[in-house]
Amino acid sequence: MQISWEQRKEIGFVRAFIETNRDILKNPLLFFEALGNSDKRNGAILFASIANTLGFCFSFIYMFILKQGGVIAQGKILLIYPLILLFTLILLHIIAIIMHSFLSIITSEHHSFEKTLQVLLYIFGASQFFQIIPIFGSFIGTFFLVIFAILGLTTVHKVKYYQSITVTVLPFILVSIVFLYVWTLVKDQIQM
Numbered sequence: 001m002q003i004s005w006e007q008r009k010e011i012g013f014v015r016a017f018i019e020t021n022r023d024i025l026k027n028p029l030l031f032f033e034a035l036g037n038s039d040k041r042n043g044a045i046l047f048a049s050i051a052n053t054l055g056f057c058f059s060f061i062y063m064f065i066l067k068q069g070g071v072i073a074q075g076k077i078l079l080i081y082p083l084i085l086l087f088t089l090i091l092l093h094i095i096a097i098i099m100h101s102f103l104s105i106i107t108s109e110h111h112s113f114e115k116t117l118q119v120l121l122y123i124f125g126a127s128q129f130f131q132i133i134p135i136f137g138s139f140i141g142t143f144f145l146v147i148f149a150i151l152g153l154t155t156v157h158k159v160k161y162y163q164s165i166t167v168t169v170l171p172f173i174l175v176s177i178v179f180l181y182v183w184t185l186v187k188d189q190i191q192m
Contacts, residue, residue, distance in 0.1 A: 001027075001034045005047050005122075020047065024126040028148050032155035035118055044121035045089065052088055055128030055141075056081060062134045091175065096120045098171040099149075103157065106166060111157045119152035146172060 004023060008016035023031045096117040103111055123145055130141035146168055153164040 001030045003031070003034050003038055005043050006038060008043070017047070017050065020122070021051070021126050021129055024122060024148070025129065028151050029155055031122075032119065032152045035122065035152070036115065036156040036158075044118045044125075048092065048121040048125040049085060049089065051125035051128040052085060053081075055131035056084070058131040058137070091179065092120055092124055093117065095171050095175050098174065099153070099167050102167045102170060103153065103159070103163070106163050107157075107159055111159075115156045116153065119156055120149065123148040123152055 001023070004011060004016045004019035011019075096113070099120070100111065100113050100116040103116065126148070127141035127145040130137040130144060133140060149168040149172075150161065150164045153159065153167060154161055157164075159167075
């Protein structure tokens, strides 16, 4: 199996995006084996960025339909979306650094940071697919993200499941607490 996204120039941008999402969701172990064997590094950030933008669009549409936050606040969110995307990508890199650090400590072996980051970016991108589901999509996507991070790290780095569980769950708890705190500060500023 080859990663469709890495062949987007040959098969087309849209087809590569759809097939990559399908491959991650349908057969994640094969996808992560292919990722572990791949020597290409580029593309995962672009994949996550596009998927995040599409997920954001679905979330925004649902917010608008359900009239959550008022029209003014929704307009402000659209204006600051590039900052939200940048913050999300920075946050994903921070999570990858934390996960990779825990992985190095727990296994006391050297693993490729690029592979850790790629796993996280690809599964984050695929988890955005669940934003199509109103209200519960983000919860389902987060659950998917954690489960597939465990599968991805286990497959790509060839570590035990309990090591991947530890490496995955601890950083998400830490970063989620920080993210919720920052979001409450930003949310109050947006609603002003």
